[in-house]
Amino acid sequence: MRNLRTWKINAGMAFLLLFAAGCAIKQYHPxxxxxxxxxxxxxxxxxxLTIAVRPQAYVGSFKNANSSFFPVFFRVRNTSGVKQxxxxxxxxxxxxxxxxxxxxxxxLLGTVTSxxxxxxxxSPFSTDxxxxxxxxxxxxxxxxxxxxxxxxxxxxxxxxxxEGYLFYDRAVGSHKTILIDILGRETVxxxx
Numbered sequence: 001m002r003n004l005r006t007w008k009i010n011a012g013m014a015f016l017l018l019f020a021a022g023c024a025i026k027q028y029h030p031x032x033x034x035x036x037x038x039x040x041x042x043x044x045x046x047x048x049l050t051i052a053v054r055p056q057a058y059v060g061s062f063k064n065a066n067s068s069f070f071p072v073f074f075r076v077r078n079t080s081g082v083k084q085x086x087x088x089x090x091x092x093x094x095x096x097x098x099x100x101x102x103x104x105x106x107x108l109l110g111t112v113t114s115x116x117x118x119x120x121x122x123s124p125f126s127t128d129x130x131x132x133x134x135x136x137x138x139x140x141x142x143x144x145x146x147x148x149x150x151x152x153x154x155x156x157x158x159x160x161x162x163e164g165y166l167f168y169d170r171a172v173g174s175h176k177t178i179l180i181d182i183l184g185r186e187t188v189x190x191x192x
Contacts, residue, residue, distance in 0.1 A: 026191045027040065027191070028040075028054070028055040028178065028189040028190065029190055029191075029192050030054070030188070030189050031187075031188040031190055033188065035187050038052075041053065041054045041075075044182055044183075044185045046183060047080070048078060048079060048080035048082075048084050049077065049078060049079060049080075049084060049156075050076070050077045051074065051075070051076050051077075051182055051185075052076075053072060053073070053074050053180055053182060053187065054073055054189070055073075055173075055178070055189060056071065056072070056073045057071060058149070058165055060142070060146060060149050061138075061141065061142050061145055062142045063142075065108075065146075065167065068111070068170060069103060069108075069167035069168065069169070069170055070093075070167065070168040070169060070170050070171075070172040070173045071165045071167050071168075072093070072165065072167075072180065073163070073165055074151050074163060074166060074182075075161065075162075076156060076161065076162050076163070077159075077160070077161040078156045078157060078158055078160050079159075080158060081158050082158055083155050083156070084155070085154065085155050085156075086156055086162065087153065088153045090181075090183045090184070091151075091166055091180075091182055092180075092181045093168055093172055093178055093179065093181070094178070094179040094181065095172045095178040096175045098171075100168045100171075101168075102166040102167060102168055103166075103168060105146075105150045108146060108150070108167060109143060149164055149165055150164050150166070151163070151164030151165060151166050152164065176191045177190050177191070
């Protein structure tokens with residue numbers, strides 16, 4: 001009887017482990033090629049810039065970022081002795097033969113603002129102004145956090161570094177293979 005109980009427990013645990021492994025979130029990994037790979041980052045080097053890129057979940061408090069968008073983290077370092085300009089036209093994704101450009105910051109901030117306004121009008125007869133103020137403060141914090149976490153374009157000083165997220169259409173995440181084009185240099189990621 002005891003052996004049967006032990007067997008059932010072990011079989012149940014094995015089933016749970018197999019189920020969890022099947023439900024594990026698949027991540028994108030860079031395909032080895034002409035670029036260095038480090039900690040799931042693809043490292044692209046030009047004569048004046050070192051760029052690390054990888055699709056990764058947004059870790060901030062903006063709740064809908066990962067379910068509504070496809071976040072990609074970028075880190076760019078100026079290795080030259082002169083100021084370099086990062087153009088917004090040089091960060092594109094190709095997935096399933098379709099090109100995706102990043103979603104502008106104004107649109108993302110607008111989604112946070114819209115949620116704030118909708119939450120305020122959800123219960124116009126609510127007398128609990130403390131809870132409403134707490135929600136408003138929380139969403140304003142999300143707004144400012146997203147503003148600082150978003151990748152900024154423009155000049156980067158000699159020896160300087162910029163990092164942050166760009167958000168793309170969530171449809172990108174439905175593809176097994178994606179190609180990220182940065183400054184005309186391509187790097188491929190595969191979902192595993």
